[in-house]
Amino acid sequence: MSPNAHVTDLTVNPYKADFPLLANNPELAFLDSAATAQRPAVVLDAQRRFYETMNANPLRGLYKLSVEATEAIQQARQHIARFIGAPNAKDIVLCRNTSEALNLVAFSFAPMVLRPGDEVCITIMEHHSNLVPWQQVCKRTGAKLVYMYPDKNSVITEEEMRAKIGPKTKIVAAAQVSNVLGVENDVKTMAKIAHEFDAYMVVDGAQSVPHITVDIADIDCDFFAFSGHKIFGPMGIGILWGRHELLDAMPPFLTGGEMIESVTQQGATWAPVPEKFEAGTQDAAGAYALNAAITYVESLGWGAIEAREAELAKYCIEQLSALPFIRLIGPADPAAHHGAISFNVCTVHPHDVASILDMNDVAIRAGHHCAQPLLAWMGIESCCRASVAFYNDKQDIDKLVEGLKKVWSMFNGE
Amino acid sequence: MSPNAHVTDLTVNPYKADFPLLANNPELAFLDSAATAQRPAVVLDAQRRFYETMNANPLRGLYKLSVEATEAIQQARQHIARFIGAPNAKDIVLCRNTSEALNLVAFSFAPMVLRPGDEVCITIMEHHSNLVPWQQVCKRTGAKLVYMYPDKNSVITEEEMRAKIGPKTKIVAAAQVSNVLGVENDVKTMAKIAHEFDAYMVVDGAQSVPHITVDIADIDCDFFAFSGHKIFGPMGIGILWGRHELLDAMPPFLTGGEMIESVTQQGATWAPVPEKFEAGTQDAAGAYALNAAITYVESLGWGAIEAREAELAKYCIEQLSALPFIRLIGPADPAAHHGAISFNVCTVHPHDVASILDMNDVAIRAGHHCAQPLLAWMGIESCCRASVAFYNDKQDIDKLVEGLKKVWSMFNGE
């Protein structure tokens, strides 16, 4: 028996007990973790512990509580850095979410390198948060936004990368894992090609960090962003990592308290990285709880998480494929899916699918998934998405399948 | 006996029991609420309840949990609007903190009205978060930053306002309560004068909302910002209120998921206010817990809070005035103080004062309090600040006084 045999047995679920919402709602099949994950009790405990034992404004005070709050933030930075393979905890910038992190890059870094006629190259499968900020900065700087498209297996090939990334490219930005197709993009090769042309590589890790081992040193990207709430941490905290020289050279974005070195009536100088980018009181409790979330994930081990999620994707895709009225979207190979599995029910609108599934205690998402350009390119207006995490099990998938059969018979029955 | 007699009896403290950190540390005199407040258990319970019973990504889902998360945000908006006297919950924009809220105004609104030669008028007592963003936008637009100064009673007189606000003024920005001097600025008169010249009034409510009844309809300002963590809510959530026509006319600031109406490969249109300004996943749990914090404050009643805090300020200032080695900063009249009481110990650096007080379990702040221009203008580099909230009592102040005597004798003893 392999050491992971128990984790790949989908009839067994030792994880739900760790997650109060799931434990309290045994009838619920929560299949929307790609939108926001559930939080284990250890994360909620940590958040509360912060407020009950070390609550003070970090960075500001000279008394013990404040020092503890400051240390909570520093330890979180160190752990987050280790977790994503960042060489230096000082380059971990606290943000509100992935969206804010990517906006920081678009507002503060992009104008340093973009001139009229330059190009920003992204993929068609970007979430709006890694797309609209680039549209906006291209508008402001006169640069052009260029798209890479996947092949029929949802793969952005090296050929496609080389066709789109070239001497005019200054920034390449891509999701490491797509929130609709579930595929992993080869951001390492993208980064390599970008660097051949002296362009910079921005990776949106919102959907990769919860599902695969991330090593930004190996990817060799220049910026990396993710959200705490998708990796079992609290809402309201996100992370931007940036290469130190770049963060150092960038002007600040938001200004105000804590991010200054000194202020006079008509001017100011800035604190060093990362504080330079952290205006105002940071969510120290959120950072502390995110630290606990990462500890929890590490305690399960990536081997176990990846093995179980692979099994879930396999079972889910097998079951959905067996339903004649389901049209799967994205790669046919379950191994290519990391979390997200999108589909449509023939002749039934995704909103109706989601509402009817909800009546059957199955929570999925329906709509454009903040990826309208991708959906338009695929020729659909909206779709359904079931997304899995290690805390899902066979019963969740079975309830989904059962619910989908009801949907079909309601709309096409008798 | 007046109904408030018990609340103004500083030897009695029914409040500490509500605050786990204070209840668990009875020896601690926490006098740094102006930096960040402590949270009552009801707020921590609410935050946890969100994650345990309604956790889902708001705005995105079609299933019950997500609807509950969305409703949690809408109800929070409504309550916050009522709390500050805003006519419409739709104009309550969720931000990370006051700093981000003020940056939003500076980045998105200010460029619409500022032309080279125009003026932005602020007070010398602004927190860096209501100062550096204006410096930056003035630099970008060629406008000039003009300061209003207080008189010897720490009052910014109407005369001073009229001397500085004029036909060139496009934006007036001021803290309603100063985080160093503790005084309330007459933002209502400022708004009136600003409007006489067709300028806009921005109020930084970070220090007013926790201490006084705020009614933005009465102030008649155009923007109002505050932070959840200073009003007994969680970190990571702040609020911007804006006049609807202005929010409506403003371009978005951060872009990405949730804030769009529709996105194509080369363009996007925006969601209505307030979503237009809320890119990415919002801290729904934070909004829900902030709602609980406001409910808690309202359950105590403003009458009781203001009466007790007035008594605390009176006792504290009396006691400090009796120490010959203490130099008080700010108005001599205790009634003019809302939370903050700043001072210095003759010949002893504030850092040393804070460290030694900390050894005696008294938590105060020392430094520039993110108000360097004010301190420079007053001719000091740094100072000490004790700040009170209703949960403080006589013992806290007595411990402060005792600690200060120790400081003095350590440095000037024998």
Added chain:
Amino acid sequence: MGNSIYSAALMDHNAHPDNKYDLQDATYSHDGINPSCGDEMTLKLKVNDGVIEKAAFTGHGCAVSQASADIMADLIEGETVEEARRLSGLFLGMIQGKELSDQDREDLDEAAELESISRMPARVKCAELAWRTLDGILDENGE
């Protein structure tokens, strides 16, 4: 699916939307969009002397939005612009959770059967789409 929003009437209007076609001799046309899902609808009216003689829609959307549009078109055909506005106000009020009087319920006819959607906030926008588009078309054309 007892008290579900998917009533027989709704399912029927969705399956057979009599008013879903491209109205050729329309006097007014207006596009509506539901940004939360990207659903779009084009509403066309033929208005003559202040009376809506014909109403029809095209586009794509869920069963709720399609049925709501079809029911609305049935209801407003033959009504004055003024009455259509009033009915739209009644409907949007109902969907936002306002109680209907018996008279209102009678006036809204089949549309009143969509009341249960007011208890499904996530679907409110779907049910509203056609009616908001109607308000838009009338505003735009100064009716």
Added chain:
Amino acid sequence: MGNSIYSAALMDHNAHPDNKYDLQDATYSHDGINPSCGDEMTLKLKVNDGVIEKAAFTGHGCAVSQASADIMADLIEGETVEEARRLSGLFLGMIQGKELSDQDREDLDEAAELESISRMPARVKCAELAWRTLDGILDENGE
């Protein structure tokens, strides 16, 4: 105040900082700032043939920063630039929490008594200010 950072030595250096004055015949001068509190210090050195003949400072700051500066000036006077750099490395290491060997402790002399500050993160910057300014002055002048 048993194991407090406010040792007799520290209080004494703070009260009577022999090296706090404006050095007239300085060869190098450098300003240091502690952004968390706004404290500033100007360090001046008289360096001759690679040897620090005189070190003095002016500015304002807390007892920790003043005593640390005064102790540092005592320590580096008469040392080579190279040795001063080494001592600064030792001191900053100690303040960041690194263990000192007996030899290191001997070399740092009185400065080693500030070790307890390493357990007060909020005051580390105060203790470091003079030493970081020293590093700055040497870097700047290519020493």
